[in-house]
Amino acid sequence: MPDTNADKRIDPATKRLVRTGVETVLNPFDEYAIEAALQLKEKLNDGSTVTIVSMTPATGKEIVRKALAMGADDAVMVSDDALAGSDLWGTAVALAAAIAAQGPDLVITGTQSTDAISGDLPGMLGEKLGFPSLTYARTLEVADGRVRVQRETETGYMTISAALPAVVSVTKSANEPRYPSLKGIMGAKKKEIKQLAAADLGLTVAVGTDGAKAQLTDVATPPARAKGQVVNAADGAQGAQTIITFLKERKFL
Amino acid sequence: MQNVIAFIEHKHGAIRRSSLEAATQARTLADKLGGKALAVVAGPGAPNAAETLKKYPLDAIHVSDEDRFLDGAVDALESVAKGAGASLVLVGNTMVGRDVGSRFAARVDCGVNADVVDFRVEGGVVSCVMPKLGGLVITTCTLTGSDFGVAAIRPNVFAAKETSGAGEIVQIPSNGKASTVTVEDEVEEAAAELGVEEASVVVSGGRGMGGPEPFTTILKDLADAFGGAVGASRAAVDAGWVSHGHQVGQTGKTISPQLYIAVGISGAIQHKVGMRTSETIVAINKDGSAPIAEFADLLVVGDAFAIIPELTKLVRDAKAAHA
Numbered sequence: 001m002p003d004t005n006a007d008k009r010i011d012p013a014t015k016r017l018v019r020t021g022v023e024t025v026l027n028p029f030d031e032y033a034i035e036a037a038l039q040l041k042e043k044l045n046d047g048s049t050v051t052i053v054s055m056t057p058a059t060g061k062e063i064v065r066k067a068l069a070m071g072a073d074d075a076v077m078v079s080d081d082a083l084a085g086s087d088l089w090g091t092a093v094a095l096a097a098a099i100a101a102q103g104p105d106l107v108i109t110g111t112q113s114t115d116a117i118s119g120d121l122p123g124m125l126g127e128k129l130g131f132p133s134l135t136y137a138r139t140l141e142v143a144d145g146r147v148r149v150q151r152e153t154e155t156g157y158m159t160i161s162a163a164l165p166a167v168v169s170v171t172k173s174a175n176e177p178r179y180p181s182l183k184g185i186m187g188a189k190k191k192e193i194k195q196l197a198a199a200d201l202g203l204t205v206a207v208g209t210d211g212a213k214a215q216l217t218d219v220a221t222p223p224a225r226a227k228g229q230v231v232n233a234a235d236g237a238q239g240a241q242t243i244i245t246f247l248k249e250r251k252f253l
Numbered sequence: 254m255q256n257v258i259a260f261i262e263h264k265h266g267a268i269r270r271s272s273l274e275a276a277t278q279a280r281t282l283a284d285k286l287g288g289k290a291l292a293v294v295a296g297p298g299a300p301n302a303a304e305t306l307k308k309y310p311l312d313a314i315h316v317s318d319e320d321r322f323l324d325g326a327v328d329a330l331e332s333v334a335k336g337a338g339a340s341l342v343l344v345g346n347t348m349v350g351r352d353v354g355s356r357f358a359a360r361v362d363c364g365v366n367a368d369v370v371d372f373r374v375e376g377g378v379v380s381c382v383m384p385k386l387g388g389l390v391i392t393t394c395t396l397t398g399s400d401f402g403v404a405a406i407r408p409n410v411f412a413a414k415e416t417s418g419a420g421e422i423v424q425i426p427s428n429g430k431a432s433t434v435t436v437e438d439e440v441e442e443a444a445a446e447l448g449v450e451e452a453s454v455v456v457s458g459g460r461g462m463g464g465p466e467p468f469t470t471i472l473k474d475l476a477d478a479f480g481g482a483v484g485a486s487r488a489a490v491d492a493g494w495v496s497h498g499h500q501v502g503q504t505g506k507t508i509s510p511q512l513y514i515a516v517g518i519s520g521a522i523q524h525k526v527g528m529r530t531s532e533t534i535v536a537i538n539k540d541g542s543a544p545i546a547e548f549a550d551l552l553v554v555g556d557a558f559a560i561i562p563e564l565t566k567l568v569r570d571a572k573a574a575h576a
Binding site for chain 2: 028087088089092119120121123124125126127128132133134135136148152153154155156157158159160161162163171172173205211212213214215216217218219220221222224225227228229230231232233234235236237238239240241242243244246247248250252253
């Protein structure tokens with residue numbers, strides 16, 4: 001996905017996001033998922049391994065490599081032109097198939113991606129895998145075949161648990177993702193990135209653009225917000241009065 | 254699609270505002286589709302919520318009071334939707350709404366559109382209008398290829414209106430399943446307050462606040478005077494002055510209040526994308542050349558610490574005069 005801090009532009013001709021000149025980065029939300037997986041592996045210290053699964057165009061290989069440099073053991077990249085244009089449902093179907101083939105005990109995801117801003121995938125993966133899903137986790141522990149998390153709520157948290165295998169999505173409060181070390185970066189070059197095409201997934205339904213159940217029919221650019229008034233306030237009272245007058249004109253008060 | 258089902262999120266029977274918006278919008282869309290407007294409410298306290306829903310224009314209110322956390326909600330929705338046939342499901346674009354809506358979509362293999370701000374209905378086909386990339390583009394997506402579809406509506410965009418509707422209350426039969434997830438405890442860390450997504454007025458503070466204190470004093474007082482909520486920029490959240498739940502922007506929440514007041518916030522792109530679809534934006538900043546000058550409807554250049562308390566007084570006076 002494109003760098004979060006870059007201003008984004010839409011090409012008026014193609015109506016697609018301009019990616020040229022914008023560095024592609026690992027989804028920042030996914031870094032928390034990778035960190036949570038690595039911390040869990042280190043804590044369990046029982047021979048558990050961390051596998052990265054990513055559905056990405058072939059150009060995403062360097063991003064997968066970065067995840068390996070953070071310390072993951074191996075990776076599975078699902079890349080196929082036939083998957084391009086998949087909607088959320090199609091993405092969940094394809095990713096669940098790739099994940100199921102790895103036989104995981106625990107699937108950890110980020111809470112959302114910042115480019116499409118959608119927190120829907122974790123629960124959808126849970127349904128497709130037949131695993132319980134524990135979303136918005138800010139802590140994560142595994143013991144005696146169960147996973148227990150603190151799920152964030154709008155006003156606090158709830159402690160929830162489920163039997164493994166399960167899907168957990170972690171929030172940015174969960175940890176502080178590590179930077180890849182030089183040793184990690186060197187080591188990542190030797191780690192396996194398994195390539196999967198759509199045909200390898202054994203799908204019985206059409207995904208990609210043709211199978212999408214949410215079909216994009218229009219992309220429009222809204223008019224830019226016009227520059228408004230700028231007023232210098234000599235003191236607090238004058239500044240407050242300026243705002244009140246403005247709000248009364250607009251019928252807020 | 255023909256019928257429209259509103260999924261109702263509630264806490265022990267107290268319904269979230271976005272769900273009342275979903276219930277009201279369900280009627281509007283069902284009329285356009287020529288079908289029924291239904292509600293599904295599940296979990297402890299659901300019968301109380303159902304009583305409240307009688308004041309909304311629904312044909313039927315389906316209730317399950319089984320305590321099975323999100324599993325119970327998804328199962329209830331699935332059973333009602335399959336019973337009703339081709340249906341659009343409306344959920345609030347909230348943590349629980351998104352969890353339940355997306356799981357339902359995965360189960361019945363249908364499309365899901367999130368953060369919907371408008372609908373188009375043509376020939377029985379529903380299209381959802383959604384701002385993407387923080388309002389940089391407005392996309393329209395059609396729900397197709399299934400009898401069902403899910404739309405997560407952005408809170409505070411659709412109206413919630415009580416009417417004389419008297420939906421019939423229908424019990425959802427138990428499917429006898431146990432919850433796959435066990436709830437061990439629930440802890441309230443903050444007083445239940447209006448979230449920034451649902452407030453019609455949001456007063457946000459940024460780096461210019463200089464510390465945590467203004468978020469619980471002057472900003473909070475102004476927000477309270479409006480009956481609104483306190484928001485924050487990433488700089489303020491990263492500095493630890495206020496919790497992440499208040500953050501507006503790319504790595505926080507995207508909101509569309511009627512009035513957004515940005516205090517000591519420069520208006521970097523990262524923040525702008527979270528609030529630029531606000532109806533009206535007022536900014537207070539020491540720097541008249543801050544980026545926010547380019548898109549605020551009104552920028553007052555001055556000392557926020559002097560302006561805000563005065564403003565709070567004037568807002569209270571104006572509200573009192575109307576009361």
